[in-house]
Amino acid sequence: MEEDIDCRKINGTFLRSHNYVTEADIISTVEFNHTGDLLATGDKGGRVVIFQREQESKSSPHHRGEYNVYSTFQSHEPEFDYLKSLEIEEKINKIRWLPQQNAAHFLLSTNDKTIKLWKISERDKRAEGYNLKEEDGRLRDPSTVTALRVPVLMPMELMVEASPRRIFSNAHTYHINSISVNSDAETYMSADDLRINLWNLEITDRSFNIVDIKPANMEELTEVITAAEFHPNHCNTFVYSSSKGTVRLCDMRAAALCDHHSKLFEEPEDPSNRSFFSEIISSISDVKFSHSGRYMMTRDYLSIKVWDLNMENRPIETYQVHEYLRSKLCSLYENDCIFDKFECAWNGSDSVIMTGSYNNFFRMFDRGTRRDVTLEASRENSKPRAVLKPRRVCAGGSKRKKDEISVDSLDFNRKILHTAWHPAENIIAVAATNNLYIFQDKIN
């Protein structure tokens, strides 16, 4: 892909002063809808903010396709589980859009325990001329009504309303890490550390358990589920990844309980890279099907692997995201950074993949040309409409060139865990702690 990228930042509710970051404003998930016109973000405070892309207008060509705030609502509130004396965080773990079927938009948002279906609808007309009601709402005395009239719809200022239509709760003992809408648009699944449940979007008081890896004796627990996703085209197929670096593909037609996988994707460990942290860094933090449904991508701590669904024993491509961290694993273990869960994203044509790293860097890999680029999302280094400059990190030991950053200077508090790519165009959304960056490809 071309390196010229037009960048623009979203200001507004996410801006805070430099040194102080409100915990509640930390963005925890980013997701485009199926057309790319809407971009939803969830944060640690349980809020969902939806951005809408402005329609192109001939009068202001420079403002082509900017994203502005469309709707903000509080999705989840902090709760308290009295039975276990546990606080349930309101942090939004995942947002998934439903395919649009009418004028309204629907999305699923989830925290650790509860999934909610939200309807986002617009109201831009108001009925005026009621017979029994005055304009200010006061009731009219029926005896004063002398003539009847038909109410007329008058335009009003656009109002975007978000209302919770379904609440799916009490189905997960452990923390929900993923939700995925089925291609049949009727069901969806939610995955926690040990179980995956299948829901019908209309039914909130019942769900089916389709995967259960909880051992009979919890002392023997060695593996948890880290991510799960439905196949984009085959409504019977889904995958789930584990903390041991394996991905299992399951077919719901085979059995009601899909404990036995149809395919197991696992790459044998490289013995030359063995260390105490081999298992930890092999833990898969995200799994995503390609849009075509032919491939899937897994993200572990140091690399991204692209798998062909027809080949289980090894990936077809492996990309090193930040190999220079391999010698620093002990320190990263000490400061808990080794447990960070990075997400990954495909572009619309499945030719480029993207993921985040530390120091507000994010990486893009072109699968066709095998070129990769490291870019930085920061206010200091990019003004609106400036072109992003590729960054380089030099591993310790070799001489540092000009404009390179040494591994020791990386800021491990500034990390990009959540990224999203527009389904059709070269527009990406990058969440850097409490800031949201949107980058567009400049096309003249």
Add this chain to the structure above:
Amino acid sequence: MFGKGVKRKHTEVSEDDEETKVGRSRQAPEEDEETERRKRTDDAEKGIIKGLANEEEIPRVVVCGDEVPYHDYAAQRQRVLGLSLGKLQMCRGRSELCLRSYVLITGTLRLIQEELRCEGSQRPVLPPWFGVPVTAADCEDSNRQSPSLVNRGASLPTAHLDAGDGLLPSILPETSLLRASLSQESAVSRLKLEPRLLCTENIPSSANGVRDLRAGSSATEDAQAKLAEARNPTDLLLSGFELPDTPVLLQDLCLDDDFTDIDTTMCDFDLFAPAVLASSRSSVSQVASVPSPGVPSTHAPPPIEEWSSRSLPSACGSVTSSGQQFKTDLSELDHIMEVLVGS
């Protein structure tokens, strides 16, 4: 995320990396060793015989594609072990447990444990003061237990120890006591790793329950506090460090004999107290008789009759009334003595 461990920038952290010496940055010293080795070979060819170079004797291990000296590898392993145990303890202290992190940390611990076991089976060590055949793994394991269990304020040294270290004798008795209690503990009941237990409510309550014991002995309180600390997911792993045929030391030790003069009658008894009272009377180690939090206690608070049978004021009353009774008795005794002596 658990563990608000300080996220340090790598400028601070790189010094640690130099200490552990794992990774590609350690090129220069190894090159020096290489040139020295070549020099020695040259000298040998010239007929000059020198002592064997140390670095030829040092076993080297491959980690992440680099060969590092074994003692560096062992040092890093020790560090990772300490970190892992520390994280698990921090995990337990928080209200919520991230299961994924827990599984990853315990996996790392298991890996280290397996390595230590393998090494232990290869190099048996017999410390003379022990009196019982013990492998290096046991020594290392018990030593490694002590840093983690000690962090709670007990006065045991927290030095990193290798087998054969001079500090070993002073550490061993305490760690033996702890290991004895742990092994008895694991024999008595296995903590069920249900999520609610992992997450909370039993652990603080059991810890409080144990700490509420006013058995009077600071040493036993420390041991029990350590048990409470250890009675968590870490405990299972620590008990996993022990070999099944671990000799149970200090079982006959009656710590209660030293503390019989302490008046515990006015103390607040809870579920665990009756066990303590019973044990103090039967001179069985208190440590063995404390039930685990996972097992519902079958002990009831001691009946009132038991208290009244011990010539104390029947109202388990205030200290002043018992004090007054005591003074009355003393004055009567004095009076009797005066009469007898005739003074």
